[in-house]
Amino acid sequence: MNYNWDWNIFFKSTGIGSEIYLDWFVSGLGWTIAVALVAWIIALLLGSVLGVMRTLPGKALPAIATGYVELFRNVPLLVQLFMWYFVVPDYLPEPLQTWFKQDLNPATSAYVSVVVCLALFTAARVCEQVRTGIQALPKGQSAAALAVGFSIGQTYRHVLLPQAFRIIIPPLTSEFLNIFKNSSVASLIGLMELLAQTKQTAEFSANIFEAFTLATVIYFVLNMSLMALMNLVEKKVRIPGMMGGAK
Amino acid sequence: MRFTTRLLTTAVIASAFAAPAMAEGTLDKIKSSGVIVLGHRDASIPFSYLANDPTKPIGYSHDLQLKVVEAVKKQLKMPNLQVRYNLVTSQTRIPLVQNGTVDLECGSTTNNLERQKQVAFSVGIFEIGTRLLTAKTSGIKDFPDLKGKNVVTTAGTTSERLLKAMNAEKQMGMNIISAKDHGESFLMLESGRAVAFMMDDALLYGEMAKAKNPGNWVVTGKPQSFEIYGCMMRKEDPAFKKVVDDALKATFKSGEVNKIYSKWFMAPVPPKGLNLNFPMSDEFKSLVAKPTDKSAEEM
Amino acid sequence: MIRFNNVHKWFKDLHVLNGIDLQVAQGEVVVVCGPSGSGKSTMIRTVNQLESINEGEIWVDGKNVADPKTDLNALRAEVGFVFQHFNLYPHLSVLDNITLSPIKVKGMDKAAADKQAVALLERVGLAHKKDAFPAQLSGGQQQRVAIARGLAMEPRVMLFDEPTSALDPEMIGEVLKVMKDLAESGMTMMVVTHEMGFAREVADRVVFIDHGKIVEQAPPEEFFKNPQHERAQQFLRQLLTPMS
Numbered sequence: 001m002n003y004n005w006d007w008n009i010f011f012k013s014t015g016i017g018s019e020i021y022l023d024w025f026v027s028g029l030g031w032t033i034a035v036a037l038v039a040w041i042i043a044l045l046l047g048s049v050l051g052v053m054r055t056l057p058g059k060a061l062p063a064i065a066t067g068y069v070e071l072f073r074n075v076p077l078l079v080q081l082f083m084w085y086f087v088v089p090d091y092l093p094e095p096l097q098t099w100f101k102q103d104l105n106p107a108t109s110a111y112v113s114v115v116v117c118l119a120l121f122t123a124a125r126v127c128e129q130v131r132t133g134i135q136a137l138p139k140g141q142s143a144a145a146l147a148v149g150f151s152i153g154q155t156y157r158h159v160l161l162p163q164a165f166r167i168i169i170p171p172l173t174s175e176f177l178n179i180f181k182n183s184s185v186a187s188l189i190g191l192m193e194l195l196a197q198t199k200q201t202a203e204f205s206a207n208i209f210e211a212f213t214l215a216t217v218i219y220f221v222l223n224m225s226l227m228a229l230m231n232l233v234e235k236k237v238r239i240p241g242m243m244g245g246a247k
Numbered sequence: 248m249r250f251t252t253r254l255l256t257t258a259v260i261a262s263a264f265a266a267p268a269m270a271e272g273t274l275d276k277i278k279s280s281g282v283i284v285l286g287h288r289d290a291s292i293p294f295s296y297l298a299n300d301p302t303k304p305i306g307y308s309h310d311l312q313l314k315v316v317e318a319v320k321k322q323l324k325m326p327n328l329q330v331r332y333n334l335v336t337s338q339t340r341i342p343l344v345q346n347g348t349v350d351l352e353c354g355s356t357t358n359n360l361e362r363q364k365q366v367a368f369s370v371g372i373f374e375i376g377t378r379l380l381t382a383k384t385s386g387i388k389d390f391p392d393l394k395g396k397n398v399v400t401t402a403g404t405t406s407e408r409l410l411k412a413m414n415a416e417k418q419m420g421m422n423i424i425s426a427k428d429h430g431e432s433f434l435m436l437e438s439g440r441a442v443a444f445m446m447d448d449a450l451l452y453g454e455m456a457k458a459k460n461p462g463n464w465v466v467t468g469k470p471q472s473f474e475i476y477g478c479m480m481r482k483e484d485p486a487f488k489k490v491v492d493d494a495l496k497a498t499f500k501s502g503e504v505n506k507i508y509s510k511w512f513m514a515p516v517p518p519k520g521l522n523l524n525f526p527m528s529d530e531f532k533s534l535v536a537k538p539t540d541k542s543a544e545e546m
Numbered sequence: 547m548i549r550f551n552n553v554h555k556w557f558k559d560l561h562v563l564n565g566i567d568l569q570v571a572q573g574e575v576v577v578v579c580g581p582s583g584s585g586k587s588t589m590i591r592t593v594n595q596l597e598s599i600n601e602g603e604i605w606v607d608g609k610n611v612a613d614p615k616t617d618l619n620a621l622r623a624e625v626g627f628v629f630q631h632f633n634l635y636p637h638l639s640v641l642d643n644i645t646l647s648p649i650k651v652k653g654m655d656k657a658a659a660d661k662q663a664v665a666l667l668e669r670v671g672l673a674h675k676k677d678a679f680p681a682q683l684s685g686g687q688q689q690r691v692a693i694a695r696g697l698a699m700e701p702r703v704m705l706f707d708e709p710t711s712a713l714d715p716e717m718i719g720e721v722l723k724v725m726k727d728l729a730e731s732g733m734t735m736m737v738v739t740h741e742m743g744f745a746r747e748v749a750d751r752v753v754f755i756d757h758g759k760i761v762e763q764a765p766p767e768e769f770f771k772n773p774q775h776e777r778a779q780q781f782l783r784q785l786l787t788p789m790s
Contacts, residue, residue, distance in 0.1 A: 002482050003342075003345050003346075003365065016408065016411045016415055017412070017415035086438060098439075101438065101440045106423075106441070107422070187402075187427070190425045196402065202338065206362045206364060206365050208338065208341060
């Protein structure tokens, strides 16, 4: 194939100010991490609350949480993103709408939209993991906690959730990695994260393969590091005497 | 994951086609296979796009592409030469030409130095200026009026690069939004997120024609650059390039290009029957009079 | 201390508790026995409302447990409960298992709670295991820790729901010994068990329950020597005949 390889492209000027293409990748990686991490923290908190709601006695709260999961899991992520970016702001009350669409830096408003979108989408998935984790615990655990006088809240806080979270570390890890990969949807509303910078480099330099190869390597290294981090967490919280964790 | 999949797909296709593409010239390949593969776009209105028939593109660039096909038939004495179409996107068009999937791509591809390292360009088939689309009531007349404003452009285009460079050099404090395609750029403009949309003027006229109220919008500003669109083919294949260039030059010389131009820019076009009302610019007129395969930056 | 007044409970169509009347006095040790499915576990779980009731009243220490106005958490804090399957918190050390509720429910400070827990562990003979985790203990040890956990709340009553039936035979003795010591210290106890030796030796009264009804209650020597009810006789015959 008549492809003109040029691996030095990353160190060449982009023609904008004094930037080189590598700067674009660094800034793109920064946005990717900023989007994914913040969205993940929100998703983890909200998803845990929803997951707990689904396991509570009574009808109303579980039904609300179930409805949430069905809604956010079944609408494609891209559709949700366009809702948060194009549709929802148009329904904000007036001074707020103008502020969000015009006064706010466009990168900031795109960032807010994509973080909200990814957080709410991932929360639905975290919710299901948390619910499964709680339901996998023996019934006696909540009975034992209630029997010593714990409130429902204390029972979840001190007895059920610490165990449930340990069980679901592997599936949560995969959701954590997914949110980094899903953050690439941000490129579609103009947020210059890693994928957007990759495409821009490919377009501007016409060195398409080099750009996408570097992006692949960056995503791969990023995911491997996150996986190593989660393995560390899993080891750290492993319960002695269970599942080969004896000290 | 989509980007890796795309990369892998491209790599697989590349390796599958790499050998035959290098072994022979495009004319030999067409002759032995009896097929010429044309690359086209799906929504570059009115250059190359799909309207009523999803298997066959239409448009200004496509009409010129068909002129080349006629010339190839004559050259190879193959009146029954088959034409096959292959849809390309802005990301796939260069690799697909390079690896031999597509023999000739005519759409809305700017001829520039970076791309010349990867592919060869025909003589220019169109010339645009990069300008602004804005609401008639916005008060924006030219680029200096954009200071401190939100401005949208389409990701990966020359306009994006120019706008960013202008912002850095002249310290204009613009917030630049890079939308994923022209449709989305216009949506940003229409929804009030940006006061102006910088792009190739022909494409701005196209977006304006599609708007709910075309009369609300205006194309304005001194062109920041001129860009020449060309058809792309593989590098280092002078025989094929000559056939392509000669066919295009003949169309220019005979004046037939004016008819094709009017059909696509001065009359209603499918699918919605929009009329772009975009008269031929002086720059393009001189390009037709003196065809060249150089990029605008080289001239 | 505990009083059941005509207590009824249904699981859908199944009438599990069919008019229970029972009183347990302060300091008394009552053993509840009966065939499986008789409702004895359900009955003991209604005392601290791990199971709700449909009709009747249960009074514990002067409070009606079925009254929605009763603070259940406060009540449960005064009623220790030991489960068949121990239900220790597997993610916490033995010490933390015992101190968690005094700290969180009673607001006891950590140092005092630790001190109390160590004392309780000495009482059940497991002080050396305070830093172990439940999964590292035998069943008998786990159940002794569970008893210590119940005692840490300084309950006025201890309830035992078949505390030895999930244990290997060689571990039953160590648990029963702890329970016996507890009874001798004057604790009010209600024990669902099949351990008739324990009943004979420790109980003040044996209650026999069948089909959700108390069919017989008597001091142990009377109950074992001379059971009045036909089903009690049958139950004792089956229990005392060595398995063939």
